[in-house]
Amino acid sequence: MGPLVPEVIGNELNFIVALFVGIAFGFILEQAGFSTSKKLVGLFYGYDFTVLRVFFTAGLVAMIGVIAFDHWGLLDISLVYINPTFLWSALVGGLIMGLGFVVGGFCPGTSVCAAAIGKIDAMIFVAASFLGVFLFAEGYPLFENLYKAAPWGNVRVFDSLGMSQSLFAFLLTVVAVGAFWAVTLIENKVNGKSNPEFNSKPLYYGLTGLALIIALSAFALPERRQSLLSEVNDSRFVNGYALEAMDCDELAFDIMDKDKNLQIIDLRSQKDFNAMSLPNSTRFNLENLFEKDAHKLLTIKHKKNVFIADDEMLEKKAAVLASELGYSEIYYLKGGLKQFRNDILNFQQPGTASNQHERDTYRFRTNAAQVLPMLIQEYKLKMTASGSQQTKAKRVVGGC
Amino acid sequence: MNETKYMNPYLAGFFLGLILLVTIFITGRGLGASGAVKSGVVAAVQVVTPAHTADTKFYKEYSEEHPGNPLKNWLVFEIIGVVIGAFISGLISNRLKLELEHSPKSTTKIRIAGALVGGALFGFGAQLGRGCTSGAALSGMAVLSTGGLITMMAIFGGAYAFAYFFRKMWI
Numbered sequence: 001m002g003p004l005v006p007e008v009i010g011n012e013l014n015f016i017v018a019l020f021v022g023i024a025f026g027f028i029l030e031q032a033g034f035s036t037s038k039k040l041v042g043l044f045y046g047y048d049f050t051v052l053r054v055f056f057t058a059g060l061v062a063m064i065g066v067i068a069f070d071h072w073g074l075l076d077i078s079l080v081y082i083n084p085t086f087l088w089s090a091l092v093g094g095l096i097m098g099l100g101f102v103v104g105g106f107c108p109g110t111s112v113c114a115a116a117i118g119k120i121d122a123m124i125f126v127a128a129s130f131l132g133v134f135l136f137a138e139g140y141p142l143f144e145n146l147y148k149a150a151p152w153g154n155v156r157v158f159d160s161l162g163m164s165q166s167l168f169a170f171l172l173t174v175v176a177v178g179a180f181w182a183v184t185l186i187e188n189k190v191n192g193k194s195n196p197e198f199n200s201k202p203l204y205y206g207l208t209g210l211a212l213i214i215a216l217s218a219f220a221l222p223e224r225r226q227s228l229l230s231e232v233n234d235s236r237f238v239n240g241y242a243l244e245a246m247d248c249d250e251l252a253f254d255i256m257d258k259d260k261n262l263q264i265i266d267l268r269s270q271k272d273f274n275a276m277s278l279p280n281s282t283r284f285n286l287e288n289l290f291e292k293d294a295h296k297l298l299t300i301k302h303k304k305n306v307f308i309a310d311d312e313m314l315e316k317k318a319a320v321l322a323s324e325l326g327y328s329e330i331y332y333l334k335g336g337l338k339q340f341r342n343d344i345l346n347f348q349q350p351g352t353a354s355n356q357h358e359r360d361t362y363r364f365r366t367n368a369a370q371v372l373p374m375l376i377q378e379y380k381l382k383m384t385a386s387g388s389q390q391t392k393a394k395r396v397v398g399g400c
Numbered sequence: 401m402n403e404t405k406y407m408n409p410y411l412a413g414f415f416l417g418l419i420l421l422v423t424i425f426i427t428g429r430g431l432g433a434s435g436a437v438k439s440g441v442v443a444a445v446q447v448v449t450p451a452h453t454a455d456t457k458f459y460k461e462y463s464e465e466h467p468g469n470p471l472k473n474w475l476v477f478e479i480i481g482v483v484i485g486a487f488i489s490g491l492i493s494n495r496l497k498l499e500l501e502h503s504p505k506s507t508t509k510i511r512i513a514g515a516l517v518g519g520a521l522f523g524f525g526a527q528l529g530r531g532c533t534s535g536a537a538l539s540g541m542a543v544l545s546t547g548g549l550i551t552m553m554a555i556f557g558g559a560y561a562f563a564y565f566f567r568k569m570w571i
Contacts, residue, residue: 022481093529098558104518
């Protein structure tokens with residue numbers, strides 16, 4: 001599950017990845033014609049809309065790809081860098097960059113690309129951009145208030161607009177396809193002739209159709225998480241689902257046996273978890289079961305994954321969710337932690353045993369009621385000593 | 401030999417989108433450019449006046465966010481790649497040529513002044529806007545970041561708004 005950095009690809013190897021990404025990036029920019037300011041500013045004077053075509057196509061492909069990867073569980077979007085939103089600096093900074101664009105004829109990426117093939121004006125632009133950054137750095141105290149005003153956090157645009165991701169993706173695709181059509185008309189008018197490259201009508205109708213079909217399919221994609229979460233809120237569905245239960249005695253036995261294959265997934269609140277948690281348990285909730293941390297834990301081979309919570313129903317919900325997400329060896333604790341406390345941790349023998357089975361059970365539980373609290377205490381001390389109870393994967397730091 | 405034609409823009413866009421998607425899948429972050437310039441500036445100032453970087457707020461905040469050598473930065477490696485990639489592309493398409501390009505209706509002097517002022521403005525604006533056309537606008541669009549899309553609209557909207565006043569430089 002992506003992102004592959006830092007687990008699959010280490011931070012050092014990531015620099016090599018950056019180099020190759022850059023080579024591909026620079027190659028495509030140059031092939032697209034972004035290495036000449038004449039072609040770039042054509043966008044603003046209506047004679048060449050290459051920039052808009054390349055930019056919008058790239059944005060759509062990447063956007064739809066990210067949505068699809070997220071949907072298929074290939075990418076944990078909660079770990080991906082989402083550019084933070086600071087309303088005023090984004091607006092004012094953007095306007096200044098727009099002015100720089102028409103005056104200088106490049107943007108930073110394209111200027112580097114043009115400088116690489118020998119454009120002297122681009123080399124000047126690159127050198128001057130260092131100066132611009134330097135001026136910002138030196139004058140930073142003056143701009144700091146503007147720079148940090150209206151922090152909205154890592155918000156995503158469909159949330160800001162209060163619509164679904166699929167609707168926004170669809171609308172953006174429609175706008176882009178409309179823009180592709182409109183700019184070709186403008187271009188032909190400004191240049192007084194039509195560009196033969198965009199005349200092969202059937203091909204472009206085909207591509208337009210394909211783009212719109214893909215855009216429509218966006219509606220089918222991101223519903224999975226929502227629909228799964230609403231499915232597990234239906235108790236009839238959960239109770240009708242074939243799940244495997246583990247009873248309290250078995251769980252107690254496995255813990256005391258220090259069974260290496262046992263993984264306990266605790267669904268309670270952080271507060272309850274801190275107050276008392278079973279050895280080698282990890283805390284999750286229904287939401288973050290979809291994320292990469294859960295994926296890493298639940299895909300370890302030959303493990304028994306037992307969901308625990310005070311309430312058995314919550315355990316079952318999580319177990320259904322995990323099964324639906326394709327994880328195997330999923331169990332829920334029969335009766336929940338309520339019963340575990342009652343039958344094991346605070347075990348009181350209810351009178352004398354009437355048969356051999358009861359006698360064995362009572363003996364085991366009496367023993368467990370003494371041993372388990374010690375194991376729990378021991379584990380707690382170990383965790384406090386090592387500093388962290390749980391390492392959580394962090395969002396990648398990116399941006400310019 | 402003549403220069404080869406440019407790639408079809410939709411095809412180029414498709415490839416660029418795939419590169420961005422793969423980058424996000426592997427590294428969890430998008431593309432960028434102006435960040436490398438920032439690393440370069442910080443590194444240069446550190447070498448020239450180490451004391452200044454230690455007591456100026458901008459540099460202090462930078463080294464808090466990016467500990468270690470400022471040049472050991474993802475975007476610096478990426479930009480080195482961009483130079484190599486663009487050079488290879490220019491080589492195979494016969495576009496390697498040392499020249500100062502300007503519109504026939506403009507002059508070399510005006511072009512140099514424009515590149516200087518424009519570059520400085522872009523560098524400054526990219527700091528304020530937390531990224532440029534690549535880092536904020538394109539990568540922001542891929543992950544549907546509100547800030548990225550606002551910056552994108554401001555860059556292109558601003559460029560259209562100011563284009564009229566600088567038309568003599570281009571057309």
